[in-house]
Amino acid sequence: MPDRxxxxxxxxxxxxxxxxxxLLYQAEVRGEALAPDDHAYLPEQIAGIDADIGSREIAKxxxxxxxxxxxxxxxxxxxxxxxxxxxxKKWTLMRMSSIDxxxxxxxxxxxxxxxxxxxxxxxxxxxEIGKVFGTExxxxxxxxxxxTIRKSAVAxxxx
Numbered sequence: 001m002p003d004r005x006x007x008x009x010x011x012x013x014x015x016x017x018x019x020x021x022x023l024l025y026q027a028e029v030r031g032e033a034l035a036p037d038d039h040a041y042l043p044e045q046i047a048g049i050d051a052d053i054g055s056r057e058i059a060k061x062x063x064x065x066x067x068x069x070x071x072x073x074x075x076x077x078x079x080x081x082x083x084x085x086x087x088x089k090k091w092t093l094m095r096m097s098s099i100d101x102x103x104x105x106x107x108x109x110x111x112x113x114x115x116x117x118x119x120x121x122x123x124x125x126x127x128e129i130g131k132v133f134g135t136e137x138x139x140x141x142x143x144x145x146x147x148t149i150r151k152s153a154v155a156x157x158x159x
Contacts, residue, residue, distance in 0.1 A: 012057055012060050012061055012064070013064060013117070013125075014125060014129075015046075015061050016060075016061045016064035016065050016068065017068065017106060017125055017126075017129055018129055018132075018133075019042065019046070019061060019065045020064075020065045020068040020069050020072075020106055021099070021102055021103055021106060021129060021133065023038055023039070023042075023065065023069050024069060024072060024102040024105065024106070025098055025099060025102050026038070028098055028101075028102065029098065033073055034069055034073060039062070039065070039066055039069070042061075042062050042065060043055075043058045043059075043062055046058050046061060046062070067114070068106055068109060068110070068114075071109045071113055071114060072102075072105050072106060072109045075109060075113055076105070079105050079108045079109055079112075080093055080105070082108055082112065082149060083101075083104055083105070083108060083145065083149070086145060086148045086149045086152060087145050087148075091145075096141075097134060097135065097138070099130065099133050099134040099135075099138065100130060100134050100135075100138050100141055100142055103126050103129055103130045103133075103134070103138075103142055104126065104142055104145055104146065106126065107122050107123060107125075107126035107142070107146050108146075108149060110122045111123075111146070111149065111150060112149075119150050122146075123143065123146045123147065123150060126142050126143075126146055127139045127142050127143050127146075130142040
C-alpha cells in the first residue's frame with residue numbers, strides 16, 4: 001500500500017480511504033477492533049512514506065481515517081446487515097475477501113452514515129481502491145453490491 005499512497009495526484013480523501021482500508025484489514029487479520037495505538041502512529045507512517053506531504057495534509061488524512069474507522073466500527077453490525085441483505089445469497093460476508101469486505105464496509109458507512117460525499121464518488125472510489133488492493137474481480141464485485149445498496153438503501157433514507 002505505501003507506494004500507492006505516495007502518489008501526489010491522489011486526493012486526500014482517497015489517501016484517507018486507502019489508509020482506513022489498511023487499518024481495518026489489519027484489525028480484522030488480528031481478530032480484534034482497532035486500538036488507539038493503531039491511529040497514533042499514522043502521522044509518522046504517512047510522513048515516512050510520503051516525505052513531500054505537509055503536516056496540514058497529514059492531519060486531514062488522519063482525521064478522515066479516524067472518522068471512517070470509528071464510523072465503521074461503531075456501526076459495524078448495521079453495516080454488515082445491510083451488506084448481507086443486498087449481496088447475493090451465495091456471498092456471505094465471511095466468503096468475501098477481507099479487502100473487498102472492508103472496502104464495502106467503508107463505502108456503506110460513507111453512503112448511509114456520513115452522507116457528506118456524493119454516492120457516485122463513494123462508489124467510484126471503492127471500485128478503484130478495490131482494483132488496486134483486491135483481486136482482478138474486486139472492482140466488479142464491489143460495484144455490484146454498492147450499486148444495489150445505493151439504489152435501495154440510499155433511496156430509503158431520503159426524506
